[in-house]
Amino acid sequence: xxKTLSIKDIALAAGVSITxxxxxxxxxxxxxxxxxxxxxxxEKIIKELGYKPNQLARSxxxxxxxxxxxxxxxxxNPFFATIxxxxxxxxxxxxxxxxYSSTENEVEKTKDLINMFKSRKVDAYIIxxxxxxxxxxxxxxxxxxxxxxxxxxxxxxxxxxxxxxxxKASAEATAHLVANGRKNIALVTIDLAIKQITDRLDGYQxxxxxxxxxxxxxxxxxxxxxxxxxxxxxxxxxxxxxxxDAVLFATxxxxxxxxxxxxxxxxxxxxxxxxxxxxxHIVFKLFTPQISAVEQPLEEIAEKIIDLVLSRLSTxxxxxxxxxxxxxxxILRN
Amino acid sequence: xxKTLSIKDIALAAGVSITxxxxxxxxxxxxxxxxxxxxxxxEKIIKELGYKPNQLARSxxxxxxxxxxxxxxxxxNPFFATIxxxxxxxxxxxxxxxxYSSTENEVEKTKDLINMFKSRKVDAYIIxxxxxxxxxxxxxxxxxxxxxxxxxxxxxxxxxxxxxxxxKASAEATAHLVANGRKNIALVTIDLAIKQITDRLDGYQxxxxxxxxxxxxxxxxxxxxxxxxxxxxxxxxxxxxxxxDAVLFATxxxxxxxxxxxxxxxxxxxxxxxxxxxxxHIVFKLFTPQISAVEQPLEEIAEKIIDLVLSRLSTxxxxxxxxxxxxxxxILRN
DNA sequence: ATAAGAGTCTAAATCGTTTTAGTGATTATT
DNA sequence: AATAATCACTAAAACGATTTAGACTCTTAT
Numbered sequence: 001x002x003k004t005l006s007i008k009d010i011a012l013a014a015g016v017s018i019t020x021x022x023x024x025x026x027x028x029x030x031x032x033x034x035x036x037x038x039x040x041x042x043e044k045i046i047k048e049l050g051y052k053p054n055q056l057a058r059s060x061x062x063x064x065x066x067x068x069x070x071x072x073x074x075x076x077n078p079f080f081a082t083i084x085x086x087x088x089x090x091x092x093x094x095x096x097x098x099x100y101s102s103t104e105n106e107v108e109k110t111k112d113l114i115n116m117f118k119s120r121k122v123d124a125y126i127i128x129x130x131x132x133x134x135x136x137x138x139x140x141x142x143x144x145x146x147x148x149x150x151x152x153x154x155x156x157x158x159x160x161x162x163x164x165x166x167x168k169a170s171a172e173a174t175a176h177l178v179a180n181g182r183k184n185i186a187l188v189t190i191d192l193a194i195k196q197i198t199d200r201l202d203g204y205q206x207x208x209x210x211x212x213x214x215x216x217x218x219x220x221x222x223x224x225x226x227x228x229x230x231x232x233x234x235x236x237x238x239x240x241x242x243x244x245d246a247v248l249f250a251t252x253x254x255x256x257x258x259x260x261x262x263x264x265x266x267x268x269x270x271x272x273x274x275x276x277x278x279x280x281h282i283v284f285k286l287f288t289p290q291i292s293a294v295e296q297p298l299e300e301i302a303e304k305i306i307d308l309v310l311s312r313l314s315t316x317x318x319x320x321x322x323x324x325x326x327x328x329x330x331i332l333r334n
Numbered sequence: 335x336x337k338t339l340s341i342k343d344i345a346l347a348a349g350v351s352i353t354x355x356x357x358x359x360x361x362x363x364x365x366x367x368x369x370x371x372x373x374x375x376x377e378k379i380i381k382e383l384g385y386k387p388n389q390l391a392r393s394x395x396x397x398x399x400x401x402x403x404x405x406x407x408x409x410x411n412p413f414f415a416t417i418x419x420x421x422x423x424x425x426x427x428x429x430x431x432x433x434y435s436s437t438e439n440e441v442e443k444t445k446d447l448i449n450m451f452k453s454r455k456v457d458a459y460i461i462x463x464x465x466x467x468x469x470x471x472x473x474x475x476x477x478x479x480x481x482x483x484x485x486x487x488x489x490x491x492x493x494x495x496x497x498x499x500x501x502k503a504s505a506e507a508t509a510h511l512v513a514n515g516r517k518n519i520a521l522v523t524i525d526l527a528i529k530q531i532t533d534r535l536d537g538y539q540x541x542x543x544x545x546x547x548x549x550x551x552x553x554x555x556x557x558x559x560x561x562x563x564x565x566x567x568x569x570x571x572x573x574x575x576x577x578x579d580a581v582l583f584a585t586x587x588x589x590x591x592x593x594x595x596x597x598x599x600x601x602x603x604x605x606x607x608x609x610x611x612x613x614x615h616i617v618f619k620l621f622t623p624q625i626s627a628v629e630q631p632l633e634e635i636a637e638k639i640i641d642l643v644l645s646r647l648s649t650x651x652x653x654x655x656x657x658x659x660x661x662x663x664x665i666l667r668n
Numbered sequence: 669a670t671a672a673g674a675g676t677c678t679a680a681a682t683c684g685t686t687t688t689a690g691t692g693a694t695t696a697t698t
Numbered sequence: 699a700a701t702a703a704t705c706a707c708t709a710a711a712a713c714g715a716t717t718t719a720g721a722c723t724c725t726t727a728t
Binding site: 061 | 705
Binding site for chain 3: 350351352353354357366367368369372391393394395396397
């Protein structure tokens with residue numbers, strides 16, 4: 001029935017050419033010497049008919065979209081959700097929309113998403129990448145697309161990156177436990193070859209080795225995508241089979257799982273047993289006692305990401321890739 | 335330098351027409367009587383050159399996109415994040431991509447997002463709506479677009495809706511507190527004219543009136559978008575100025591704020607003071623003692639939403655709008 | 669020998685924009 | 699009076715696909 005309005009309808013109604021309408025739409029009336037009278041008339045008709053340009057056609061023609069694609073591991077993780085929200089807020093104010101999607105740490109899905117964004121001509125890509133998509137990122141760069149990675153770095157790519165010094169943060173957290181006299185400090189981490197994760201392991205290990213406290217048995221690597229029950233069993237085993245007096249969790253969801261186990265086991269977090277979680281979470285503030293955590297500066301990260309993106313988008317000039325690394329903060333809560 | 339590959343390049347390389355390539359791409363080779371030899375050859379070239387059709391051009395021509403737009407209040411709220419993730423997962427398996435965006439409960443932004451999705455020709459809209467966008471939704475419906483609302487209903491629209499019976503859930507939770515002998519049952523809710531929220535108030539109020547326990551003073555309506563500190567002060571005031579022996583929180587973030595206050599005040603949740611939160615959250619399981627909660631059936635909601643969307647998309651035939659209302663579940667944890 | 673039918677493939681229109689390269693009229697310059 | 703410059707606007711190509719309506723070549727039937 002009602003075909004959607006096109007620029008042609010406006011041109012027809014106003015008795016001018018399509019070109020004229022297009023110039024007016026794009027604020028080029030002055031520049032292109034369209035008279036005020038015509039401009040006013042066309043604008044009036046546009047408003048009256050409620051015409052909205054078809055962005056698809058526009059993007060097809062111009063090759064850009066005012067849309068920034070954000071690809072994260074899992075949008076239901078507060079870390080990503082918070083960053084996504086902040087980025088969205090700032091981008092929106094600059095006239096950019098954000099569309100986001102989750103990879104679930106699957107290489108295939110990630111490639112798919114990049115392709116989808118590519119074929120939708122997003123203006124920029126913000127990605128928390130995983131191993132295995134290096135060539136895809138490189139392809140984007142070769143295409144002169146704007147790409148900013150965050151949370152995890154990928155080796156061998158000259159690309160903007162915003163992250164946190166996980167090695168240092170993890171070393172600090174571990175050092176704190178050592179300073180508190182802990183002798184059997186466990187690490188519960190995830191079995192993923194992501195730099196961000198391995199850095200945390202390295203920070204932990206190096207620190208303990210220096211204090212001659214390192215014990216490989218106290219490291220629990222939980223397979224990614226393992227069922228929650230399975231993980232629970234493993235964590236419980238760690239706590240029962242070894243006498244552990246402190247534990248560092250490498251991610252907040254691992255820590256939450258760990259706290260669940262402790263609660264079930266009725267094992268208290270107290271003078272004799274200390275816990276530090278990586279990535280703060282509201283749960284840690286409400287737990288009794290409150291749980292210490294390594295906090296990433298979310299606001300700064302989000303801000304830097306969007307700054308990098310916008311600066312690249314606003315100038316044609318090339319600048320070398322920037323690697324921005326923030327320190328994390330150890331929040332002690334006991 | 336390297337222009338992106340187009341169907342024309344493939345046609346050229348294969349020595350056939352654009353039409354032929356298009357037919358093959360769309361799996362119509364058989365139907366359109368393209369010989370096996372040509373089909374094979376073209377497919378080989380497509381693979382070799384790594385050609386990917388431009389979805390913009392495709393959408394422009396066909397009017398659809400295989401993309402479903404999901405508009406939620408706040409993607410960093412676990413309720414929405416979880417539903418988003420489930421919907422995404424199921425849609426992905428059917429070949430649909432999801433793009434989501436948050437409204438922050440702002441009418442203008444919501445309209446903006448709907449327009450953006452519209453002009454990107456998304457195939458369907460899944461929206462947790464707010465008051466003030468009724469006409470926009472109606473416009474989509476008039477355009478014969480597929481729309482499914484969830485979480486909140488909008489009066490006067492004939493549109494698919496998936497939600498939960500909040501009145502009943504809230505009444506049940508309140509009734510439980512009454513049955514436990516509570517005499518001064520407070521409600522902490524949000525000052526928003528969203529049916530989903532007012533239903534919770536009504537369920538609470540009706541139940542208490544029936545038991546002659548209703549006391550208007552025990553209702554705290556927190557203004558939406560009020561700072562957290564301000565809310566904290568108000569909640570603390572509620573607890574100190576009135577002798578309250580139970581409290582029902584109308585949202586999980588209110589409950590979390592409330593638990594913070596209780597923790598600071600060193601007020602225990604115990605025989606003399608009972609708490610029920612609305613919308614379950616991991617925090618409630620880890621709090622000591624565990625906090626009871628009204629749980630919405632997320633998986634069922636997500637499943638129903640995507641079922642409705644896909645069923646509408648797969649047939650041209652009209653069917654009347656469906657309103658699906660699930661019961662919530664009261665999870666008692668003490 | 670010719671028309672009809674089947675089998676393969678394609679030219680060109682179309683979707684709704686942007687943008688380049690003009691056109692024709694009026695005014696200014698010499 | 700002829701030429702140049704300015705003004706106000708526009709025709710048509712292009713972006714990259716899909717799809718309709720045919721074109722061309724062989725067989726087969728009459």
